[in-house]
Structures are given as C-alpha cells and as structure tokens.
Amino acid sequence: MSLLVVGTTALDSIKTPYAENPRLLGGSASHAAIAASFFTKTHLVGAVGDDFPRKYINLYRKHGLNLDGLQQLAGQTFHWSGEYEVNMNNRQTLDTVLGVIENFSPTLPAAYTKLPYVLLANIAPDLQANVLDQMRRPKFVVADTMDLWLNIAREPLLKLLKRIDCLVLNDSEAAQLVEEDNVIAAMPRIHKLGPKYVIVKKGEHGSILSSPKGLFIAPAYPLKKVVDPTGAGDSFVGGLMGYLANQQGGLEKKLRAGIIQGSVTASFCCEGFGLQKTARIKKADITKRVRELTRMVDW
C-alpha cells in the first residue's frame, strides 16, 4: 500500500570538523520519503522555492516519488545551516531561513487524501494537523517532532498527539515532553497524551518501541564512522513507514521489523553528507545489513 509523507523539503548547509557542504538536499520529508521509497510507493507533500535545484527534483524522481503534492513557490527554499562538534552528537544551528515554508499551507491532491499510511515528518505541528485534516480515514498515522516545537508550539503538538497512532521522538525530546529523564518511565506518560505507539530514538544506541504488547528494544546498525547524522531520524521513520505500508500481517510484528529496517536505512544516511550516501544505495544493501544486524543480536 501507499504512503504519504509531509515535512520539510530543504537545503542544508552542513559543517562538521572534517568538511563543509553547502546547499545539500535536506529536510525531514526529503530524507523520510527517499528512505521510504526503498520499500513502497511514496507521495511527497512539501514546498520548495524557485531556487530549488533541478537536480534535486530529479533525485526525487529517480526514487519514484510521486511529486503531485510538492509545491514550487516564489521565494527561497527553506534553508538550514548547522555545525557538528567532533563527537557528532552535539550540533548547533548556525542559521535558519524559513523561506517558502513560512506561509506554506498544503493542499493535498485528491488522490493523496485516500492514502492509507501517513507520515507526518518533522515540521510545525499546525502543518501536520492541516494535512491530517485533509485525509480520509488513514490506516496508520505516525508523527515525528523536534525540540523546537516543544518549545514554541507545545499546544498544537499536544492537540496533534490525540489524533495520531504513533509518535516518534528522541530521548531528550521525550524527557522534555513529559518532564521525566528516564525513557522507560517517560513512555507510559506519553501514551497518556494520545499515541498508542511511542518510539524513542536513541541515536547510536538504537530505539525503543512502547506498544500495548510491551517494549521492543531495537539496536542501531553499528558504524565505525559517522560522516553526518543529519536526517538519520527522518530516514529511520521513513524506512519504518515504507516497510509498514508494504507488508501484510499483524501491526506489532510489522512495527518491530520496520524499526529494524528503518534503523538500517538510517545507518546509510549517517555515512554521507545529506542524502549523498542514501541516494547511492539499493534495496539489496539494506537487506544485507538487516541480515548482519540479525546475527549481531542473536543469542
């Protein structure tokens, strides 16, 4: 079945201690939709400016994305620049230009409104809700978020949580959302805010799913070198939702397997700047790492 992805479509300028890469293809929807495209037919909702390079549109197309929901507006594309510290865990935003995202109000193509799987990738909660308003009875809705929205749009986010099946966020965001440092204790509190499924991302330490069936503890695919973690969380949830949309069977089983597929998809994202590495892999590369990871957790 098919997947809708809404989120940011951006240009990222990324500095690490080792290199500087200006105006890469970035944004939560770019990462998530391309990750999902390895698994299922994916429909992109977003807005870019008139400065958005043709080659990035071609990259979307190369991955078979349906772009009927991608608006090209007059103005600048959303642009984020950031810098990572040596350990790649801490990053600092150097500059943000909202550009066309600022007044973006997505109107979904009619065909999109019937899509069964919906990924509200990281973007303002109001925009996520706006997309959800236009959907007719989707089967499974996942939302990702970030600390920024916890700080400046807490109320819209809390409203949104009551309307989604699954929330994905990282450990520090989970702690901030319910004021509880212990992830295992935080998860039940997040369920009380709405979502039946909660996935907490822990970067190199993997992720944890809390569901009505209990906890699922998932490893990350181990990497000797992280080139650029930007978009890894988006790739994770994109791979997960792409897998979910494509598989038959019980939800819990699909979610668990999807988290592993998403983790592995995200591992490729970390191995190159922006989408450079992800854009070069094939589905078989993901499958190979999933097999390796399966052996690494067997006892």
Added chain:
Amino acid sequence: MSLLVVGTTALDSIKTPYAENPRLLGGSASHAAIAASFFTKTHLVGAVGDDFPRKYINLYRKHGLNLDGLQQLAGQTFHWSGEYEVNMNNRQTLDTVLGVIENFSPTLPAAYTKLPYVLLANIAPDLQANVLDQMRRPKFVVADTMDLWLNIAREPLLKLLKRIDCLVLNDSEAAQLVEEDNVIAAMPRIHKLGPKYVIVKKGEHGSILSSPKGLFIAPAYPLKKVVDPTGAGDSFVGGLMGYLANQQGGLEKKLRAGIIQGSVTASFCCEGFGLQKTARIKKADITKRVRELTRMVDW
C-alpha cells in the same frame, strides 16, 4: 565448573538526591561474586579490615561463597564514599580510604590456583596480575577495569591486557584507552592490545561484545527507576562469568547468553542501594527477566 573472583571488598557510603546510605557492603568483588553465585560455585579473593561487619561475612556465606581466599587484616576496610547526581549517570567520589587494600598482596589457597574461570574484577592492575601469576592454566580469564587505572596505572594495565582473554570496560574508558570516541572503531584497537574478546558496557544502553565471530549487541533490561547504579558493572561481569563457568558448549554462544544473564543480574543491582536488592533475589527472578528481555528484542 568453578569461578575465582578477585577484587575489592569494601564499605560504600552512597549519597543520591533521594537518600544517603552509610557503610553498605560494596566493592567490585562483593558485587561480582554475589552475582556469580546465582550461577556457579564462586571463590572470593580479597581483604577486609577488622571493622568489617560480621553481617556482611554472613551475607557472603548465605550466597555459598568460598571465603578461604578472603583475608581479614588489622586496620580499616577499604571505604569509598560517593554522590550521584539527579540523572544517576554522573557520580563524584567524595572520599576514598584505601585501608587494608593498600598493602594487600593476595596469596591464593592452593585449591584456588586450579580454578578454571577467573574474574579479575576491578582493582589495581598489579594486584590482578599478582593473582594471575598464581593460577595454573585457567580456561578463561576476564578482567574489568576503571578510569582510575587508566590514569595512574596505565603501564601495568597494558601489561595485563596481554595476559587475559577478555576485557570488560565502559564506553568512556574504551574511548580513553585507545583515544577513539567511536566505540565500534575503538574495539578493534583494544583487540590489538591483547584481549581476543572485548565487552564495552554502556549502562542503560546495554553492551557490545567484539569477538572473532564479530559483534554482539546486547540490550540492558529496561528499568523505570534506578535507585543506585553502584556495582552494576561488577554485577554484570559477575553474572556473565558465573553463567560461563556453569555452562557447556561453544564459547561464543555462552558469552552471548552470559552477557544477557549478566545484564539482567545487574538490573536488580540498580534497584536497591549497594547489594540490598541483589541479596534478596533468587535465581528464578533472574530467569524470569531473561525471558522477558528475550521477548523484548524479538522481531
């Protein structure tokens, strides 16, 4: 088969934001040997002062420890006091009294020298080497260490590494040992220093084994509340070695299963001050959590 454990036998005074507990039974050998005792016959090598409470000797005996290698010397028992911050991850040493440990030179009872499994729990590397000198061809030797020895006894530690089968240390210690922040990249470098097996502990994030068969990524048993993590690493390696000593079969398989058993044993340690919770559990409690953890990683 039987296990020898050498390490510190201490009194710990532990402060957390929630409570203060003076003169608890502590020390790496106390935690490791009691953890191991759930799995196999365990022999303790250590030294205590004449202030060491009788009740702690009784606790050792209750767990069936062989105490022929425990010396009671004139003077004070090794005493550590420390304080944990709110998140329980950072701790500060408030005071250390070496006491009888300062001039401790273990002489093993003859029967101990033939024990097949040896756990050199955290204590000065020279003392660990001293014990190893007295052993006749042990089957498998594991050493634990800590940042203190990396700082003040690096050379003796490096010498020891060439004589052991497996090194256990935490992620920050691994980074410090080979000057490499990425755990996955650090592990091959640690192998080059001697040990064929390396286990990196990551606290709540589990642990990673690097062996000739590749990596094994192990989860920690998830806890909603950590009361006091002191001794969790010692309990982990104690449970692991107790399991290893008790099982038949291939080493890799035993190590992987042993890491899970050790993780679960350590989870109980975190749920009480010092050994208070560990001393109250039975083998069946460990088995139950191992079953739960098995379900939590299944996909």
